[in-house]
Amino acid sequence: MGRTKVGIVSLIATCFLLGACSNQSATKKEENDNTITITYRSGGGANAGLTEWLNQEVIPEFEKQNKGAKIDLSPLNVSEGDYFAKIALMLKSKNTAPDLVTEDTFMVNSDASAGYLEPLDEKIKNWDDWSNFTENVKQGVMAQDGKIYGVPYNTDSRGIWYNKELFKEAGIEVPWQPKTWEDILNAATAIKTKFGKEVTPLWMNSGKATGEATSMQTFEMLLYGTEDPLYDHENKKWIVKSAGLLNTFQFIDDVYEKDLGANLSQVLNGNGSTIAYQQLLPKGKLAMGIDGIWQTGNWREDGSAPWKDAFDVLGFAPMPTENGQGAGNVTMSGGWAFSIPKNGSNKDLAWKFIQFASSKEKNLSLLLKDRSLTPRDDVAKDPTYQEIPMFKEATGFLQNAQFRPAVDKYPNVSTIIQTLVEDVATNKLTPKQAVEQYKENVTKLVGEDLVIER
Numbered sequence: 001m002g003r004t005k006v007g008i009v010s011l012i013a014t015c016f017l018l019g020a021c022s023n024q025s026a027t028k029k030e031e032n033d034n035t036i037t038i039t040y041r042s043g044g045g046a047n048a049g050l051t052e053w054l055n056q057e058v059i060p061e062f063e064k065q066n067k068g069a070k071i072d073l074s075p076l077n078v079s080e081g082d083y084f085a086k087i088a089l090m091l092k093s094k095n096t097a098p099d100l101v102t103e104d105t106f107m108v109n110s111d112a113s114a115g116y117l118e119p120l121d122e123k124i125k126n127w128d129d130w131s132n133f134t135e136n137v138k139q140g141v142m143a144q145d146g147k148i149y150g151v152p153y154n155t156d157s158r159g160i161w162y163n164k165e166l167f168k169e170a171g172i173e174v175p176w177q178p179k180t181w182e183d184i185l186n187a188a189t190a191i192k193t194k195f196g197k198e199v200t201p202l203w204m205n206s207g208k209a210t211g212e213a214t215s216m217q218t219f220e221m222l223l224y225g226t227e228d229p230l231y232d233h234e235n236k237k238w239i240v241k242s243a244g245l246l247n248t249f250q251f252i253d254d255v256y257e258k259d260l261g262a263n264l265s266q267v268l269n270g271n272g273s274t275i276a277y278q279q280l281l282p283k284g285k286l287a288m289g290i291d292g293i294w295q296t297g298n299w300r301e302d303g304s305a306p307w308k309d310a311f312d313v314l315g316f317a318p319m320p321t322e323n324g325q326g327a328g329n330v331t332m333s334g335g336w337a338f339s340i341p342k343n344g345s346n347k348d349l350a351w352k353f354i355q356f357a358s359s360k361e362k363n364l365s366l367l368l369k370d371r372s373l374t375p376r377d378d379v380a381k382d383p384t385y386q387e388i389p390m391f392k393e394a395t396g397f398l399q400n401a402q403f404r405p406a407v408d409k410y411p412n413v414s415t416i417i418q419t420l421v422e423d424v425a426t427n428k429l430t431p432k433q434a435v436e437q438y439k440e441n442v443t444k445l446v447g448e449d450l451v452i453e454r
Contacts, residue, residue: 035070036099036346041083042075049369058357081211091116097343100350105140109406112143118340119147137375141337150337151354154372157331157397160317161289170194179324188260191287201260203276203289206425207268208418215414216332222248224402225321225330231405240439241453249431256425278305293394297371311389333401416441
């Protein structure tokens with residue numbers, strides 16, 4: 001990859017744009033400097049647990065054990081979408097690249113293919129602890145070239161949060177275990193009949209503003225419960241027309257046409273998740289939401305929306321497949337990883353830090369704060385971990401987990417999905433029109449030789 005030489009004026013402008021360049025990172029560090037800079041997202045209260053864990057536990061202990069080492073945190077206080085864009089800018093240059101960066105696993109392949117990340121295979125082969133990481137979670141940090149570009153520090157699963165008290169009042173048996181998509185729609189209809197406008201029956205992220213949450217929590221949770229995934233790995237082609245695509249858009253259309261979804265002004269808001277899980281759900285104004293296990297962090301005593309009765313009131317049901325076929329339920333799984341930028345200036349110390357921060361003890365400590373699932377098999381068996389409310393259920397969902405395609409163009413396809421989901425939710429397109437638009441847009445993006453119809 002060509003390396004850009006940045007002048008002082010350009011560098012200052014870049015640092016101003018990113019809002020993350022310290023005085024130290026504004027000048028290229030010497031190769032023997034014993035300092036590493038870590039960049040991650042902190043916007044909107046994101047990663048509060050990660051920040052606390054790094055500041056109070058990991059960094060002090062690491063610096064104590066490694067005399068002379070210094071860890072600088074350089075978080076980006078931005079939205080999720082802006083984080084990905086700004087990280088890409090930072091990683092391009094030696095002058096702005098951090099020494100360690102947190103990567104959403106769906107971006108690993110894209111950033112690795114662009115030449116921004118350092119492959120870790122040579123380091124990992126001499127690291128015995130790698131054998132304790134869950135095999136399918138490792139796939140999330142492997143790029144198309146078959147190399148490893150990160151070490152996961154969390155993973156996740158998704159299901160359906162539901163209010164048991166509202167369900168009982170609406171005559172729905174609890175614990176609730178939907179067997180098909182129709183069961184979800186029937187439950188939402190029962191809620192609507194019982195409570196009218198007082199309660200939102202079903203929350204699904206449905207707009208461009210909620211970004212990857214719309215693609216993964218809504219669209220792909222549905223699509224991967226059909227017979228048709230996004231990508232045909234055997235033929236290495238994108239599936240641009242299928243019954244699964246049509247039925248997925250149809251389900252979304254049914255929710256909004258039948259007035260079973262959230263108010264569009266709320267669901268199309270970039271802060272939709274905050275509205276749903278910090279406001280509506282704790283106040284008994286939302287009956288169901290398709291989302292992830294990490295939402296439990298909101299309801300802790302020190303969370304954004306403390307709710308002491310949350311786990312008495314709520315259930316977490318696995319997402320059913322379309323007609324109960326296959327394993328009967330499905331979840332999408334992702335997570336975040338520590339990666340080393342190719343343009344980082346202190347790769348050896350960055351790797352040493354990753355090993356230290358990824359131990360069983362440190363990973364358990366993080367997830368007690370972060371409320372995401374562990375990527376380590378040994379932590380998953382720890383009694384302290386299993387006592388975290390809902391984690392045993394959420395970890396069980398992983399046996400039927402599906403993953404986003406580790407293909408270079410996935411982030412671009414995801415953007416197409418977000419737009420079309422919003423167009424269906426707002427009645428700009430019919431489900432059939434959405435499929436045709438999807439076919440046209442993805443084909444234009446990847447080329448006719450890389451698409452297939454079913």
